[in-house]
Amino acid sequence: MKVAIFTDTFTPDVNGCARTLKRYTDFLEKKGIPYKVFAPESTHETQFSSSIRRFASLPFFLYPECRLALPNLIQMKAELREFRPDLIHIATPFNIGLAGLKYAKKSNIPVVGSYHTDFDQYLAYYDLHMFSKLLWKYMHWFHKSFQKIFVPSHETLRQLKMRQFRNLSIWKRGVDCCLFNPAFRTEKVREQYGIKERYLLSYVGRLAPEKDLETLLMTADHPSLQKDVHWLIAGDGPFKKELEKRAPANMTFAGYVKGEELSSIYASSDLFVFPSPTETFGNAALEALACGTPVVGADSGGLKDFIQHGKNGFLAEPKNPEAFAAHILEILSNDGLKKQMGEEARSYALAQSWDAIFERLLSECEGVLAECSGERTA
Numbered sequence: 001m002k003v004a005i006f007t008d009t010f011t012p013d014v015n016g017c018a019r020t021l022k023r024y025t026d027f028l029e030k031k032g033i034p035y036k037v038f039a040p041e042s043t044h045e046t047q048f049s050s051s052i053r054r055f056a057s058l059p060f061f062l063y064p065e066c067r068l069a070l071p072n073l074i075q076m077k078a079e080l081r082e083f084r085p086d087l088i089h090i091a092t093p094f095n096i097g098l099a100g101l102k103y104a105k106k107s108n109i110p111v112v113g114s115y116h117t118d119f120d121q122y123l124a125y126y127d128l129h130m131f132s133k134l135l136w137k138y139m140h141w142f143h144k145s146f147q148k149i150f151v152p153s154h155e156t157l158r159q160l161k162m163r164q165f166r167n168l169s170i171w172k173r174g175v176d177c178c179l180f181n182p183a184f185r186t187e188k189v190r191e192q193y194g195i196k197e198r199y200l201l202s203y204v205g206r207l208a209p210e211k212d213l214e215t216l217l218m219t220a221d222h223p224s225l226q227k228d229v230h231w232l233i234a235g236d237g238p239f240k241k242e243l244e245k246r247a248p249a250n251m252t253f254a255g256y257v258k259g260e261e262l263s264s265i266y267a268s269s270d271l272f273v274f275p276s277p278t279e280t281f282g283n284a285a286l287e288a289l290a291c292g293t294p295v296v297g298a299d300s301g302g303l304k305d306f307i308q309h310g311k312n313g314f315l316a317e318p319k320n321p322e323a324f325a326a327h328i329l330e331i332l333s334n335d336g337l338k339k340q341m342g343e344e345a346r347s348y349a350l351a352q353s354w355d356a357i358f359e360r361l362l363s364e365c366e367g368v369l370a371e372c373s374g375e376r377t378a
Contacts, residue, residue, distance in 0.1 A: 001369065002034045004085035006100030008069060008092040010039035010052070014236075014256065015206065016283045017116035020173060021091060025051070027358040036083045038076060038096055040069035053079060055096070069095045077103065085109060087365055091116060093142045105145065110372040112148040112365060114171060115156060118301070121278040125209040136163060147368045150361065152281035153302030171361050172305075173281045174354035175290045182292035182346060184260060185267040189232075193252045197230040199332055202269040202293075204262065204284045205276065207237035212298070215275040218321035220248050224329055234265055266291035270338065271331060277318035279303055289313070290349035294341035296327045306352075312345040 009015060011022035021037070028035045029051075040057030053076070057069040080103055088104040090097045090113045097113075104111040120136065123129050143149055143165060150171035151157050157168050190200065205211055220231050231251040233243070244253055257265065266272065272288035274297040279285075281302035285295045289312055297303040299315035307313045314327035331338050 001087060001366065002083060002085045003028065003036075003087050003089055003365070004080060004083065004100065005035060005037045005089045005091065006096045007037065007039050007090075008057075008094040008096045010037060010042070013042055014258075016173075016281060017091060017114075019283065020116070023174075023354055024358060024361070027355070031362070033362075034083075036079070036085065038071070038100065040096065071096060071099050073099060080107075087112065087369060089114065089365075090146075093139060097142070101142065101145070110147050110368050111145065112150065112368055113143060113146045114150040114152075115143075115160065116152070116280060118156070118159075118278055118280050122210045125212075125278075140165070147372065148364060150364075153305045155301050155304055156280045169364055172352070172357050173283055173286065174352045174357045175283075175286045175349050176354065177290050177346075177350050177352075179259070180263050180266060180287045180290035180349070182267050182342070184263040184291065186264050187268075189264050189268040193232060193254065195230045195232070195252070197250065198228040199270045200230055200232060200268060201271050201273050201328065202232045202234065202265055202288075203273055204234040204257075204265065204288070205274070207233070207235050207240040207243055209239055210278045211237075211239075211276040212278075212319060213239055213243060213275070215298075215319050215321055215324065216273065217243070217246055217248075219273065219275070219324040219328070220251055222321060222325040225325055226250070229332075232265060232269070234262065262287075263291060266293050269293050271296060271328060272313075273324065273328065274298065274303065275316075275318070275324060276303075277301060281305070286349060286352065289345035290352075292342040292346040294331055294338060294345055296324060296331070306348065308344070308348070312341055312348055 007021055009018045011018050025035055035051060037052045039054055041054045055069045055071040076099060088100050088109050088111045090100045120132055123132055146167060148167050148169055150169055152173055157170055160168055203216060232254055234254040234257050236256045266288045272293045272295045274285045274295060277298040277300035279301040285297050285303055286306060288295050295307050295313035296316055297307050298318040300318045307315055309315045316323040316327050
């Protein structure tokens with residue numbers, strides 16, 4: 001099987017879609033399955049690879065890390081004819097995805113897609129909700145010919161079913177439990193950021209309106225969380241300057257971090273707080289669990305798939321700072337509960353193997369090919 005992947009974001013871009021696709025291509029490489037990625041140029045430095053074809057691009061205003069590419073269609077077609085893919089996988093519904101869909105239809109190649117981002121929910125955070133109907137109309141048209149649409153969580157599956165999408169299947173997310181590990185817990189994190197308070201609460205992710213960081217600020221301002229608590233915020237984005245301006249004295253910004261430094265922040269935190277209600281999955285929250293850190297997250301989207309309420313964390317009503325503060329206080333005031341939740345968090349994460357998840361995805365893709373082959377010979 002040869003797979004051509006079309007995406008408007010790819011490594012080294014820093015978002016869930018780009019990171020997941022990079023892991024998928026690593027898996028394909030390990031399995032000896034030929035692949036070709038068509039993606040925009042990155043906002044970050046990139047390494048050359050003959051398996052990745054990049055095109056000039058412009059930032060998408062709702063999500064600058066997701067680029068609007070300006071693909072050279074003649075060059076793309078020539079490379080596809082030489083590569084001769086058996087399957088086309090489309091990860092985003094913008095220019096690169098459209099080019100892939102057009103080629104798949106014209107060449108009669110089976111096409112699958114993966115649904116990574118709930119752009120409809122993003123619209124509300126940018127006062128663009130009036131475009132919601134138009135967006136869904138486009139998304140229906142774009143996905144209607146896909147043999148399979150892979151979604152990351154049961155909540156996303158439920159929402160798309162309600163909107164009459166068909167051929168849906170769950171493609172879960174995994175976590176690297178070697179990189180994200182309680183063993184990375186260290187006092188150096190407190191020393192590096194000058195943290196003296198007893199409890200360390202962290203947030204990791206894009207600093208943007210759709211992550212509902214307003215709720216994070218209001219939770220941090222809660223009277224019961226002023227004493228003995230310090231907040232460490234890791235990440236970057238368009239909302240960073242506003243956050244820094246309004247942040248309380250007990251909140252520190254680490255900027256963008258990765259690798260073992262990121263693992264140390266997760267593992268050295270008493271709690272991970274994740275108020276975003278727009279996650280189709282929520283990779284950062286699963287990484288925190290892998291580090292043995294309980295999560296207090298929004299009772300919304302993909303987080304509901306793996307934050308087990310009262311077991312490895314709590315799910316709080318979205319946009320409700322009182323609910324978030326109450327759950328945070330419940331854990332911080334009970335060392336036994338915090339320890340038990342940390343153990344449950346790590347135990348859950350250990351069962352989320354990337355290889356097993358990709359094997360299932362590959363099996364479903366092979367099923368699509370077999371079905372399409374049967375239709376052609378019938």
